[in-house]
Amino acid sequence: MDVEILSRIQFAFTITFHYIYPPLSIGLSIALILMEALYLKTKDPVWEKLTKFWLKVFSMTFALGVATGIPMMFSLGTNWARYSRFVSDVAGSIIGAEGTFAFLVEAGFLGVLLFGWNRISPKMHLLSTILVSFGAHFSAVWIVSFNSWMHTPTGYRLTTLSDGTQVAQVANWGQVFFSPLNMSHIVHVLLGAWMSGAFFMVSVGAYYLLKKRHIEFSKKMLKVSLSMAIATSFLQLISADNLARKVARHNPEKFASFEGVFTTKSHTPAYAFGWVDSSQEKVYGLPIPGLLSFLTYRNFETPVIGLDQLEKENRPWVSAVFQFYHLMILMWVLMTLIAIKGCYHWWKREWNFKPLFLKLMIISVLFPQLANIAGWYSACMGRQPWTVYKLLKTKEAFSPIITSGQVMGSLIMFVVMYLLLFFLFLVLVDRKIKNGPDLEEEELPYRKISQ
Amino acid sequence: MDTLWIAQFIMYGIFLFSLVAYVTLDGFDLGVGCLHLFSKGDQERRLMINSIGPVWDGNSTWIVIGGGTLFAAFPKAFSILAPNLYMPLMLILFGFMLRAASIEFRGKGKGKSWKAFWDGSFFVASLILSCILGIILGRLIEGLPLNDRGEWEGVLLTPYSILVSLFGISCFAMHGSLYLLMKTEGEFHDKVRLWVYRCVLLFFLFWLATTWATAKWCPKMIAPFYRYPFLLFFPVLSFTSIYGIIHSVRHKKDGRAFLFSSLSIFFLMLLFVIGTFPYLGYSTIHPEKNSLTFTNSSVSELALWILVGVSGTGIPLSFFYFPYLYRVFRGKVVLNSMSY
Secondary structure (H helix, E strand, O other), X not given: OOHHHHHHHHHHHHHHHHOOHHHHHHHHHXXXXXXXXXXXXXXXXXXXXXXXXXXXXXXXXXXXXXXXXXXXXXXXXXXXXXXXXXXXXXXXXXXXXXHHHHHHHXXXXXXXXXXXXXXXXXXXXXXXXXXXXXXXXXXXXXXXXXXXXXXXXXXXXXEEOOOOOEEXXXXXXXXXXXXXXXXXXXXXXXXXXXXXXXXXXXXXXXXXXXXXXXXXXXHHHHHHHHHHHHHHHHHHHHHHHHXXXXXXXXXXXXXXXXXXXXXXXXXXOEEEEEEEEOOOOEEEEXXXXXXXXXXXXXXXXXXXXXXXXXXXXXXXXHHHHHHHHHHHHHHHHHHHHHHHHHHHXXXXXXXXXXXXXXXXXXXXXXXXXXXXXXXXXXXXXXXXXXXXXXXXXXXXXXXXXXXXXXXXXXXXXXXXHHHHHHHHHHHHHHHHHHHOOOOOOOOOXXXXXXX | OOHHHHHHHHHHHHHHHHHHHHHHHHHHHHHHXXXXXXXXXXXXXXXXXXXXXXXXXXXXXXXXXXXXXXXXHOHHHHHHHHXXXXXXXXHHHHHHHHHHHHHHHHOOOOOHHHHHHHHHHHHHHHHHHHHHHHHHHHHHHHOEOEOOOOOEOOOOXXXXXXXXXXHHHHHHHHXXXXXXXXXXXXXXXXXXXXXXXXXXXXXXXXXXXXXXXXXXXXXHHHHHHHHOHHHHHHHHHHHHHHHHHHHHHHOOOHHHHHHHXXXXXXXXXXXXXXXXXXXXXXEOOOHHHHOEEOOOOOOOHHHHXXXXXXXXXXXXXXXXXXXXXXXXXXXXXXXXXXXX
């Protein structure tokens, strides 16, 4: 295998395993703010227990997010040197902002959040929680802005430097940051992250109810998480609609691949599920006639631009994009149904869920994770063969001077490390959940010790 | 002096600042890691890890700021240096991940072998990081064999870079031991004091050796002092702060010793900057043509000024909250249920 393929595998692998943790941190940080504020308001010790319990889990997701995230930044230089050279004039300030405004703040205040319990006032601690959450959100905002620009580059001009390298230079920073897809991307990604946090808590709460342990504790946990789950599920629908219509306008190749639209015709269908045969340019499955036209143009007739009207040589891998896109939607449907049913029971004050539903809630922790990964895969594979849409192809973006042996070596190292970290994360989270909230916590938080 | 040069110079300064901040701050928690296996028993090892517990994450952020600044402001240097340093950088990343995992996971298990494993990995990861950082720094001082195509022609390891690497490890170990001295009390404190004596001695010997080797092998590093004799002020300050460490340690002024050790690192890095100015990577094959300087590697002027606006706000902001974070955790380490 050559350097390009190996570098792509390495990037896909590391970013996939990295992206397990930041959405959990972002989502849990919102729940932590809610729970800690509720504790400060009501002084109910259950809220305090909940805060401390999830803080320990948060500490792990956060540490692993940082540990698996640092390689991403370096890989821009080591494996994607030509890409770095091409984009840095435009995107450099976005990475700079991520580092100084988000990462520095969150990593700094994390220490206070985790270890500051006895050393600062309760209000100051809540402020630290908010600052860490703020940092985590802003990290996402900047990184997604960088990514959005790659899908719809604006505000740049192409320049050839004295050494012959062609680069994109910033012409209008406002247009770089407010690239057409960016705001919709940011909302979509953040809602996805909140869903990760929410369904993680739904899952743990359901587990305790199934085992009939810590009933009061898990009811409160479910109240917080189900509220987040139902709100984000519905908001995600609006956000997805908004984003998809923008994708249709700006990245027609990707949008056509989402639903396997090979030929442009009126009443374009959307598929509930299907199988794409790229060589025959056909999709087998369950089409809903006119749905895609309606979702895109708000009427059933207007045809959606098909792949036949677009450059054939710059077509993404349609069947993969199609499947990932449909996996994401399927996951959203499942999550929304769980959230609705859970909230219905809460409204009826029936906490004696059926075991089957509890088991479904327990595995629901996987749904947002799969949806997030599938969503990113469909978005970024749909952009191929371009790394920067219509400007830089992936085959022109990697570092030419490294050898495939080097990349193979680092790829093995990353696979071993990331799998080990993920395995340990699962083992330790599982142990934390099984131990439950009452452990060696002998002292109360917020008690100041004299220095 | 045109505005482009001013913007390039400011970003060069910000890049160097984050480098110095990284070495000074992460230096002591890497040093604590390099000393980790010299402590005995679970209690001592928990004290070691928890002394850096609340701050190590924030400290290591500075290398990301440094790397990010290089990417954002000097992409030519970033895109030539990073692939050429592929293996050392991958080892650094391996060290980062292993260290974070060790700190996070060690306290989460009860078994003896579990803890022993993570103790070992914490030590090894810290050592790898310190060692590779020293080698890269050594190579940047010596100059890099960069040819016309921006490729590396030659080996990575040289006697000089290995010496700098050993000097770096001794420097971090000393810095870490002095930090531990501030953070500990009782019996363990006395034990740490013995480490401090050995580390300071080791540091001093490697400092002499490295200074001698630099004067002998890297005339380029000495040249600025002949041209501008007033720069000799900085080696004097550097020596004074090293003397300050020895003096404070002898008089058992723990806080002051750590302060002097931070100052020593700062001045040593300043000497590095004076010697390598204006190069981000000095090519030994064709210095005029292939070297990477802060003026020939930068992005366009508009991009630079945007960056100056961004980093110039974000980094000074940290001058307000970083001291606060350290103030919250001032005093001796106390273990409790939330500790690692």
